[in-house]
Amino acid sequence: AYEPTPIAENWIKITDRYQWYDDFDDENISTIDERKNIKLDENQVNLSQEELSQFIPFEMNRRYDNFDIALNTRIQFHYVSSNGYEDYISAINVKYNDEKIRFALLVPYNMTATAGKIDFEIIATGTNSKGENYKWISRACNKLTVIKSLSGNGIIDPTTADWYTQFIRDM
Numbered sequence: 001a002y003e004p005t006p007i008a009e010n011w012i013k014i015t016d017r018y019q020w021y022d023d024f025d026d027e028n029i030s031t032i033d034e035r036k037n038i039k040l041d042e043n044q045v046n047l048s049q050e051e052l053s054q055f056i057p058f059e060m061n062r063r064y065d066n067f068d069i070a071l072n073t074r075i076q077f078h079y080v081s082s083n084g085y086e087d088y089i090s091a092i093n094v095k096y097n098d099e100k101i102r103f104a105l106l107v108p109y110n111m112t113a114t115a116g117k118i119d120f121e122i123i124a125t126g127t128n129s130k131g132e133n134y135k136w137i138s139r140a141c142n143k144l145t146v147i148k149s150l151s152g153n154g155i156i157d158p159t160t161a162d163w164y165t166q167f168i169r170d171m
Contacts, residue, residue, distance in 0.1 A: 032060035038141035051109040070096035073126035082116025115148035
């Protein structure tokens with residue numbers, strides 16, 4: 001089974017193609033194995049209506065068939081929500097060492113808008129040494145769940161007669 005690389009290894013940040021957030025970090029690392037399977041860390045909990053509050057780091061081999069994912073591609077997450085909406089999100093906090101690449105998903109509001117299962121895959125696109133298009137895609141993962149948070153039918157309208165009557169009684 002694939003195991004994450006120890007933190008102590010020398011990592012090089014990629015800041016020219018990706019956003020870097022110093023205020024996020026997480027040692028619960030999800031992995032992508034040699035067969036392109038995503039193993040999502042079970043400690044990654046997502047609630048509906050959250051916005052940029054869940055940081056999910058991933059680690060995988062830096063090279064596939066000797067092609068350097070770290071230096072020659074741009075990494076994105078492609079997801080489809082439980083109600084069929086889809087979008088692409090750029091990876092953040094991308095770094096690499098001699099053997100591995102690490103990157104993270106900072107979960108946006110659109111991804112947590114609806115409770116339910118989220119299917120997602122990781123896509124790395126770039127060009128090879130001949131200038132030809134290159135696209136690497138992981139297998140889809142259906143282990144990301146958005147748990148329903150508390151929500152009602154909206155704020156009570158304070159102009160209703162019942163509210164006003166109660167207010168007068170309280171005064």
